[in-house]
Structures are given as C-alpha cells and as structure tokens.
Amino acid sequence: MSKGLPKRSEDYSLWYNELVKKAGLAENSAVRGCMVIKPYGFAIWEKMQQSLDKMFKDTGHENAYFPLFVPKSLFEAEEKNAEGFAKECAIVTHYRLKNDPDKQGKLMVDPNAKLEEELIVRPTSEAVIWNTYKNWIQSYRDLPLLINQWANVVRWEMRTRLFLRTAEFLWQEGHTAHATKQEAIDETKQMLEVYAEFAENMMALPVVKGVKTESERFAGAEDTYCIEGLMQDGKALQAGTSHFLGQNFAQAFDVKFADKEGKLEHVWGTSWGVSTRLMGALIMTHSDDNGLVLPPKLAPIQVVIVPIYKGEEGLAKVTEKVNELKKQLTSNGISVKYDNRDAFRPGAKFAEWELKGVPLRIAVGERDLENGTVEISRRDIEDRKEAKKIVNMDNVLEEVQGLLNDIQDNLHTKALNFRVENTREVNSYEEFKEVLESKSGFISAHWDGTAETEEKIKQETKATIRCIPFDSKLEEGTCIYSGKPSKQRVLFAKAY
RNA sequence: CGGGGUGUGGCGUAGUCCGGUAGCGCACUCGGCUGGGGGUCGAGGGGUCGCAGGUUCGAAUCCUGUCACCCCGACCA
Numbered sequence: 001m002s003k004g005l006p007k008r009s010e011d012y013s014l015w016y017n018e019l020v021k022k023a024g025l026a027e028n029s030a031v032r033g034c035m036v037i038k039p040y041g042f043a044i045w046e047k048m049q050q051s052l053d054k055m056f057k058d059t060g061h062e063n064a065y066f067p068l069f070v071p072k073s074l075f076e077a078e079e080k081n082a083e084g085f086a087k088e089c090a091i092v093t094h095y096r097l098k099n100d101p102d103k104q105g106k107l108m109v110d111p112n113a114k115l116e117e118e119l120i121v122r123p124t125s126e127a128v129i130w131n132t133y134k135n136w137i138q139s140y141r142d143l144p145l146l147i148n149q150w151a152n153v154v155r156w157e158m159r160t161r162l163f164l165r166t167a168e169f170l171w172q173e174g175h176t177a178h179a180t181k182q183e184a185i186d187e188t189k190q191m192l193e194v195y196a197e198f199a200e201n202m203m204a205l206p207v208v209k210g211v212k213t214e215s216e217r218f219a220g221a222e223d224t225y226c227i228e229g230l231m232q233d234g235k236a237l238q239a240g241t242s243h244f245l246g247q248n249f250a251q252a253f254d255v256k257f258a259d260k261e262g263k264l265e266h267v268w269g270t271s272w273g274v275s276t277r278l279m280g281a282l283i284m285t286h287s288d289d290n291g292l293v294l295p296p297k298l299a300p301i302q303v304v305i306v307p308i309y310k311g312e313e314g315l316a317k318v319t320e321k322v323n324e325l326k327k328q329l330t331s332n333g334i335s336v337k338y339d340n341r342d343a344f345r346p347g348a349k350f351a352e353w354e355l356k357g358v359p360l361r362i363a364v365g366e367r368d369l370e371n372g373t374v375e376i377s378r379r380d381i382e383d384r385k386e387a388k389k390i391v392n393m394d395n396v397l398e399e400v401q402g403l404l405n406d407i408q409d410n411l412h413t414k415a416l417n418f419r420v421e422n423t424r425e426v427n428s429y430e431e432f433k434e435v436l437e438s439k440s441g442f443i444s445a446h447w448d449g450t451a452e453t454e455e456k457i458k459q460e461t462k463a464t465i466r467c468i469p470f471d472s473k474l475e476e477g478t479c480i481y482s483g484k485p486s487k488q489r490v491l492f493a494k495a496y
Numbered sequence: 497c498g499g500g501g502u503g504u505g506g507c508g509u510a511g512u513c514c515g516g517u518a519g520c521g522c523a524c525u526c527g528g529c530u531g532g533g534g535g536u537c538g539a540g541g542g543g544u545c546g547c548a549g550g551u552u553c554g555a556a557u558c559c560u561g562u563c564a565c566c567c568c569g570a571c572c573a
Contacts, residue, residue, distance in 0.1 A: 004534095028565080030564095032564080032565085087571070087572090088571080088572070124573095153573095155572075155573075157571080157572065157573095158497090158570085158571060158572080159567095159571090159572090164573090165572070165573070169573080171573085218573095237573095238573060239573095240573095241573075273573080274573095275573065277573060306532095308531070308532050309531070310530080310531060311530095311531090314531085344534090345530080345531055345533085345534080345535060346531070346532065346533070346534095347531090347532090347533035347534050347535080348533085348534045348535090349533090349534090350533050350534080351533070351534045352534085354533095363532065365531095365532055366532095367532070368532090375532075384533075496573090
C-alpha cells in the first residue's frame with residue numbers, strides 16, 4: 001500500500017482516480033474502456049442492489065432477464081431510440097474464428113462466418129424487451145406489466161472514467177407497460193421517488209428531482225425525470241433517470257391490448273435505470289483527503305477492530321475480549337472485521353481502513369483491558385483527534401449503534417449543506433458566467449424554454465440544464481441569455 | 497477522429513539526447529527486535545525494457561511499423 005492520496009483541492013479528478021484504485025474498488029482492465037470491479041467495490045454495489053431490488057419488489061416489480069444482443073432490425077424499430085444510441089454501439093458481425101494461415105499460432109476472423117444480420121450489443125434493452133412484450137400482452141388483464149432486469153450494457157464511449165463512464169457498465173433497467181397514460185406517468189414518478197429515497201436514505205446523497213429538457217431527454221421518451229446530485233468539486237451528476245415512453249415503443253413494436261370494451265389500443269410504457277455510476281456519486285459525495293468515506297448503510301464493513309498488543313500472549317489476551325465484542329455486534333446485525341494481521345502495525349492498519357472508508361474503527365489494547373475501555377474512531381470526521389473517543393467496554397454496542405446512525409445522518413447533512421451553499425440564483429448572464437467560473441455548483445436561473453438558447457449557453461460555458469426541478473416555483477422572469485420572458489427557474493451546472 | 501504525452505519487476509520511476517548487456521523507492525519472502533497513527537535491522541526472490549521488424553560485433557537507447565494507455569478537444573448515463 002503506497003502512502004498518500006492527491007489532495008482534492010489540488011487535482012480533484014486525480015484524487016478520484018487514485019482513490020478508486022487505492023481503496024480497492026476498481027481498476028482499469030486489459031479491455032479498452034472497461035473496468036474490473038474488485039471485491040470491495042463489488043460488495044458496495046451488491047449492497048446497493050439488495051436495497052434497490054427490495055424497493056422494486058415492494059412496488060410490485062419482478063425480475064427477468066433479456067438477451068445481451070439485439071438484432072439490428074429490432075434495434076432500429078423505434079427510430080429515435082436507435083438514432084440516439086447509434087453512434088455508440090458495439091456490433092457483432094461474425095460468429096467464428098479460425099487459424100491465421102499467415103501467422104503461426106494466431107487467430108483471425110473467419111470471413112466465411114459472417115452473420116446474416118448483425119447483432120447490436122445492447123446499449124439499453126427497450127428493443128428486445130418491447131419485442132417480447134408484444135407476445136406477453138393481449139388483454140388489459142395482462143397489465144400492468146412490471147419487469148426489472150439487472151444486466152450489463154455497452155456504450156462505446158470515447159473517453160472513460162472508472163465508474164462514472166465506462167464502455168461496459170452494470171445497471172438495472174425497469175420496463176413497464178400500462179393500460180393508461182396516467183398510470184404510466186404515475187409509474188415513472190413513483191420510480192423516480194424510489195431512486196430519490198434510495199439516494200437520500202441509503203447513500204446519504206441529497207438529490208434534486210426534476211424533468212429533463214427536450215435535448216437532454218432519453219432517446220425515444222416523451223419525458224425524462226431525473227435525480228441530480230452535486231459533487232464536491234461543484235459538478236453535477238445524474239444519479240438516476242425514469243422515462244415516460246408514451247406509446248412510442250408500443251407503436252414501434254405493435255404492442256396492443258384489448259380493453260374492457262374489446263377495443264384494441266397501444267399500451268403506455270416506462271423505463272427507468274440506475275447504474276454503477278452510483279458508485280462514482282457515492283465516492284465523490286462523501287470522501288475526503290484521507291480516502292473513502294462510506295455511509296454505514298452501504299459499507300461492507302461497518303466496524304473494524306484493530307488489536308494493539310505486544311507479543312503473542314498480548315494478542316491472545318486482546319483477541320479473547322475482541323471475540324466477545326465482535327459476537328455481540330455481529331448478532332445485532334452489524335458487520336465487523338477483526339484485523340488481527342500480525343504483519344502490520346496499528347498505524348498502518350488505521351490508515352488502510354481509513355482509505356477504505358470503514359465508518360467505525362475500534363482499537364482494543366492491553367491498556368484497555370485493564371481500564372475496561374475501548375477507543376472508537378468515526379470516519380466521517382476528518383480531524384483524527386476529534387474523531388476519537390474512549391468508551392466503556394460495556395457500552396460498546398449502544399455506542400456503535402448510535403454512532404452508525406449518527407454518521408449516516410451527518411454525511412447526509414454535510415452533503416445537503418454543501419449543496420445548499422453551492423446552489424445560487426443568478427439573474428444575468430454576466431453573473432451566470434462569473435459564478436460558473438469562480439464557484440461552480442448549481443445555478444438557478446431563468447430560461448426561455450428554447451433548445452437554441454440552451455445549446456448556446458452550453459457551447460459558451462459548458463454548463464447544461466440539469467433539470468427543471470419539480471419544486472421550482474412559478475415566477476415571472478426573463479431569460480438570462482435571450483431576455484425573453486420565462487415562467488420559472490431551471491437548474492444549470494457543469495456535469496459529469 | 498484531431499493535438500500533446502507515456503509505455504522499463506506488482507506499483508512508481510532513473511537510464512534514452514551521446515548504443516556496451518538494467519538501477520532506485522515502495523510492495524513481496526524469510527528471520528530478529530518492535531507494537532496506542534503509515535516501525536526498524538539483516539538476508540533474499542522477481543524484469544523477453546509495450547509488440548514486430550530493421551541497422552550494428554553489440555539496442556531499453558538509433559530507424560520503420562504497430563498496439564495500448566493518459567491528458568486536451570469534438571460525443572455521452
């Protein structure tokens with residue numbers, strides 16, 4: 001383990017990359033743009049999955065699995081969707097390799113094994129799924145159809161970053177079909193609420209809920225709702241999206257149902273997804289210059305216990321006590337790691353578990369055994385002295401339970417304060433540019449509602465409209481760019 | 497795809513200009529002392545110098561080609 005992480009204030013993106021690697025979350029692979037998610041990182045993702053999966057099931061959804069490949073003819077059926085993803089598709093054209101006659105021991109694509117129809121590696125699964133739904137839906141009695149799948153998708157990105165943008169990523173995609181427009185819209189909103197609740201409660205990530213503008217909308221959707229978070233460097237990150245698809249896919253794939261009167265109608269659709277990008281959001285929201293900071297609810301290890309001892313007998317004595325503590329904590333649903341590796345001294349272990357973001361560390365030494373105490377240190381306080389306190393051995397369980405709750409709340413509060421402090425209303429384009437340059441963050445400003453203005457602002461400042469927040473009040477104003485009338489403020493930011 | 501840069505033990509690098517058979521730090525292995533914030537001493541193991549050609553008595557170093565990665569742009573969850 002090499003020492004030292006770059007400072008956030010000096011080079012935020014270097015800090016992020018190094019942190020991801022050094023904390024053992026993920027690393028680059030032999031495959032261009034694709035990452036290896038390491039066990040510790042995957043354990044966090046699994047906790048996210050478990051929690052989201054339960055929320056999906058609780059709202060009536062079932063899991064299923066659809067193919068990785070999409071025949072080109074299916075893919076292009078919904079034109080806007082196909083067009084939107086066309087530029088970033090991986091395509092399978094052949095199904096066989098053979099020995100290269102010119103190069104000993106090398107393989108080549110067998111030109112005789114060309115597929116009659118190319119297969120697109122799914123960048124998203126609407127096409128296959130709606131093609132399937134056609135067969136599943138005949139009557140209003142088949143509706144609503146509420147399906148989710150956990151899968152990998154591929155989008156051939158030019159520039160990639162661990163978790164934030166990789167060519168292959170893991171996600172879940174929900175795809176539902178409904179008898180009425182209103183029901184589909186309600187579903188779209190409900191799932192956005194699920195995402196928001198997950199982000200706030202589990203990830204301690206405060207998010208803004210809103211609607212995307214037309215140019216930021218999902219290709220093939222009528223409306224895209226989103227949750228947006230603000231990272232510590234003042235850039236916004238889209239953490240989840242939920243789409244009202246109207247009847248676009250139903251029409252493209254001829255998915256009709258007979259209503260109670262026996263009349264045939266197209267169904268109404270939604271889709272919604274969150275990806276391993278959430279890992280990036282989690283990392284960038286809470287972590288500090290000492291390393292990762294994980295909210296207790298998603299931490300694979302909530303408490304690490306480090307023994308402090310001299311000699312084998314010392315370790316044996318401490319271990320005896322630690323085993324009691326560990327049993328007590330574990331039986332109360334707390335995940336505990338006892339780091340009894342003899343090869344490292346306590347200081348090195350402290351640093352390592354800090355880097356890995358374990359919420360609580362308990363140090364138990366021979367001195368503690370005499371005094372009947374332990375030292376508990378919380379990860380969410382950056383100052384190492386302030387983070388520590390000495391606790392009576394008998395109170396460890398309730399202390400730990402209390403502290404874990406405290407940390408979860410504190411992380412959320414800190415992140416929320418940061419967002420509030422970094423959300424600014426501006427009323428002129430000058431001010432807009434000034435804020436963007438000096439402070440970044442969310443900027444709440446009036447916009448005339450046209451794609452042209454949005455595009456101009458994007459070109460000139462790199463800031464985009466993240467969303468039109470649901471809670472944006474109606475108020476008369478003038479567009480900061482064009483001076484035309486506007487009825488409400490929208491949220492701008494530079495984004496990941 | 498344009499512009500810039502880098503490929504040398506697991507990681508980070510020196511050496512490349514000016515060719516002479518690869519060095520350092522971290523990590524690793526073994527042993528000792530140590531142990532309340534990244535210990536220390538000693539002994540050891542590990543490298544087709546991205547890949548393929550070429551020049552040369554001799555190539556990490558020079559030449560040609562090629563691949564990969566990083567940064568900056570154009571595109572994006």
